[in-house]
Amino acid sequence: QVQLVESGGGLVQPGGSLRLSCAASGFTFSRYSMNWYRQAPGKEREMVATITSGGGITKYSGSVKGRFTISRDNAKTTVYLQMNSLKPEDTALYDCNVFVTWSATAYAYWGQGTQVTVSS
DSSP states (O other): OOEEEEEOOEEEOTTOOEEEEEEEESSOGGGSOEEEEEEOTTSOOEEEEEEOTTSOOEEEOTTTTTTEEEEEETTTTEEEEEEOSOOGGGOEEEEEEEEEEETTEEEEEEOOOEEEEEOO
């Protein structure tokens, strides 16, 4: 059973930093790219960052590029999102995601999300 458990969210002042973690289980973590998404109230879900299975390639949305860093530890089956220089517009529910292939069909899995609030 695939499980994704996020942690690390909270309330932070503008300009501050947070590090989100997503602990994964139930699949061969090292074989899959991992993604971070976010959704703010009244807005569509947005992909924030993605990282390939070996960690060699990362991509970011334009709104976070240069401020956020995605990384992973395959030994710990955990993906991270380091968020620096946070802005009020980064306030959202952050969720990690993976598409796992079972019998040639890809299934999307999501965690429960972790709330990030940027406010003074």
